[in-house]
Amino acid sequence: MSAQQHKPVIGISIGDLNGIGPELVIKTFADHRILEMCTPIIFTSNKVINFYRKGIPDTNFNYQNIKDFTRINHKQINIFNCWEEDVNIQPGQLTDVAGKYAVKSLMAAVQALKEQKIQGLVTAPIHKKNVQSSEFNYTGHTPFLKNAFGMQDVLMLMTSGNFRVALLSEHVPLAEAAKYVTRENILSKLNILNNSLIRDFGIDKPKIAVLGLNPHAGDEGLIGKEEDEIIKPAIKEAKRNMMVIGPFSPDAFFARRQFEKFDAVLAMYHDQGLIPFKSLAIGEGVNYTAGLPAVRTSPDHGTAFDIAGKNKADHSSFLTAIYECIDIIQQRSEYVENHKNPLKKMTNQLLANAVDEKIELSEDSEG
Template identity: 45%
Template sequence: MEKVKVGITVGDINGIGLEVTLKALHHEGIFDICTPVIYGSTKVVSYHKNILPEFRVPFHGVASAERLSANKINVVNCWSESVNITLGRATEDGGKYAWRSLDCAVEDLKKGLIDVLVTAPINKQAMEMAGFQWPGHTEYLTEKLGAGQSLMFMISDDVRVGLVTNHVPLRKVPEKIHKDRVIEKVRIMEESLRIDFGIERPLIAVLGLNPHAGEEGRIGTEERDVIRPAVVELKKNNFMVMGPFPADGFFGSAQHQRYDGIMAMYHDQGLIPFKLLTFGEGCNFTAGLPYVRTSPDHGTGYDLTGKGEANEGSMLKAIFTAIDIYRNRQRHKELEASKATPIISTLPDEPEPGTEGYEEEPLTEE
């Protein structure tokens, strides 16, 4: 099986992104399934590598992803200048070079030089210092990769949670919840579960926005006026979807185990239970993009930077998930192509009645 070329951004150079990346790439067998490509600079990678005395995997500095080396960590040099690394702090350089790494990786993804993209964590304050105008990776990639809509989709082996709204202040969430948006997000989730995860008929749960799912309008009207009508319309269009469910009881009673995907209305409603159930074993996936992008489910970890104590589990999960989704998409394309190919018979044509070579079968009496 051909190795998948995995592009990995450095994230915030003052955080734990490179530490968890290098630790993940130190795992046995990683080079059997992928060719890793870090977008940054050999100087910055070397700085973080020196924090990890047990790290022995060689890396290969290149000017372009067209010159990758097998069985090594490839580092595409996106800049040549020296960089000020201030561990554990949000700085303009931290945002500037995280952005440059991201830009460089996205261009190579669009050119087909890498197959999938895994993004290390960024700090929003540092990104703003550098002039980054998007709320986060998801919104940036949705715009740059030409997708009209996408879905922030948290993935683990046991639970998958999508969000109707992403990085939105809580006071603004209700105005973002409308019927068409809920329908579109569920549509993206359903398609992703089928194609990216190979689930033929996914069952999806939709959570309510308000406590007790609004109690028929007594504690909020969004469930009655927006979410339930969206669920009804989705059912009419043959989606296997249920809800809206009160979020607390849904997770508290382990109902999440019955569903292939769960649609939460806002960030913390979905991510708090997801991380409680899976922390260190889950990752973030941007569904709905024409390309595969994943990331670990944690932030820059400034309090851990430079100590060598950061856990690489979520980064490893992000890498494995990206590879699995890429291969599932390839299989889906092959299957669709085979369905579209006409079946050509190899049997000789039978002569028509009345033409040379036609023999009528004799009648038999019973």
């Protein structure tokens, strides 16, 4: 097998046709150095790409069209045409047409992921309102992927380097968020998180923090009972199988940067986790769906209609999502290989320890 074929094949869903997704894709893959790390297949129409490419001067974005996966070129960007018809593109506008074709792209990409035609998926942003239909009745990518792969549960995990925030509940109204704070949900999410940290991020003994639901984590029951009645008992049970600590008062936890002591933190609802994450992981956060049999990442932002089609979109988060997807695929492969051959894992660990000791000795001698 050639070196080119060792690279993972990464599928890209185009997102809302009127949002910044197409621009992010073009800017990311215009730097052809990324082709040394992966083979991209963009699920869209070449007409969509050509429309947005005209608005990005001096871009070096060249591609080939394919209609089946036997024609993949591992040295080039591949456009898998999901439709042939002309589509009305209106940058910055929320239209049913743009939502319909965003779903077409996503479904084609997910089907390829399920059939292992691609090894990973990076999704460009969709808008939750205009994608709604009888075939797509979901509040976002995460619940759709959960259903597509027939999983009992999955986890929305935001990552930025060693900073990781997982969510107990995702896109639900704040008035209903407390309903999701149950022993069963907490244990399920913690199990997925712990397993993902081991398998997907290569952390042998993960250390996980759990936030409280109420201000000051309930203040010993003075400001809510959920911590004492639900969260603490769930943490106690989880401790039988993993290293987990909490519940922490959310404001102090992030303000004092306590998250730096942990491999991940489980937040009780969307904004409790996403506001500090997006504030601290400026521009380079990634949304990862943990608990799937396949790897899916996305940038940590939305369609940004206000700047769509204006060549103003920053592709940093999208590029990081590509890198994260590649890293997790490789980490999973190493995990499987190490479990097939425990001696190899032990040898790799000894080599890593030897390198660390050598670095420490050289630093001491320099001092």
